[in-house]
Amino acid sequence: MNATTGITWVVGAELPDLAVEPVSRTTLAKYAGASGDYNPMHVDIDAARAAGSPDVFAHGMLSMAYLGRLLTRWFPQRHLRSLRVRFRALTPIHARPVCSGRVVAIEEGRERLARIELSVAVQDGTVTAAGEAVVACPAEERAVV
Template sequence: MKVGDTHVLEAPEITRSTLALYAGASGDHNPVHIDIDACRAVGIDDVFAHGMLSMAYLAGLLTSWLPQERIRSYGVRFAAITPVHAEPTCSGTVTAIEDGIAYVDLRVTLTDGTDTLVGNAAVSLD
C-alpha cells in the first residue's frame, strides 16, 4: 500500500429481498427497511437499506483488499439513506502512512454521487 492507492467494490443492487434477508440475519426488523406501508405512514415514500448493511459492504471492501487481522480500527458516519434499487459503490483511498499503519478514507457512494457512508480505517502494513 502507498498513499493514493484506491480500492473499489461494487455492491449488489439493494432489492427488497436483500432487505428482508438482512433483517432476518441481523435481527433488525425496523419497518422502515421492509414495510412500504409503515414508511408511507410516516411520510417516507419507500423502504431503504439498513445503515449497517452498507457498513458491512464497506467492511467487505477492506477484507477483499487485505487480511482482516491487519485492520486496527474501522468507523463510519451515516450520511444519507440508501434507497431500494440503489447500486452502491464502496471505495477506500490510502491518505497517509505512518509508523507501519496505513490510514484509509472510506465511502459508500450511490450512482448519483450521494455519499451514504463516510469513514476511515487504520490498517497495519505488516
C-alpha cells in the first residue's frame, strides 16, 4: 500500500512496524535466487558451521530489502531520495525480523524532506540492521499515521 496521505510530517512520527515472516531456509533460497548471492553460508549449513556459525543466516541485503518494503508501504518509491543501511548483527535462521522507522528531522528547501531513522530487530531485541532514509514529503500531503 502506498499511503503518503497517511503520514504527518513531524519529528517523532513513527511508521507502523513491519513484521515479516520468519526467516526460513526457503526464504534464503528464494532470496539467493533473486539476488544472485549464493554465498554458501546463507544456504549450506556445513559451510556456515565451517565458518563458525551454528546454522545458516540471512543475507544482510535481505534486511535492507525488508526496510525498503517498510518504506514503500507508506511512500511511493519515487519519493525515496536515499537509503543507507549498516548491518550490525547476523539475522539467524528462524528469526522474526521487525522493521521500524521514525521521523528524526524535517528539512525545508526545494523539497520538503523527512529523515527517517530505520532499524530491523529480531525477537530477542537484537538490532541486526540500522540506517536512515530520506523521503520527499510534499507539503500538500498530510494526515496522521
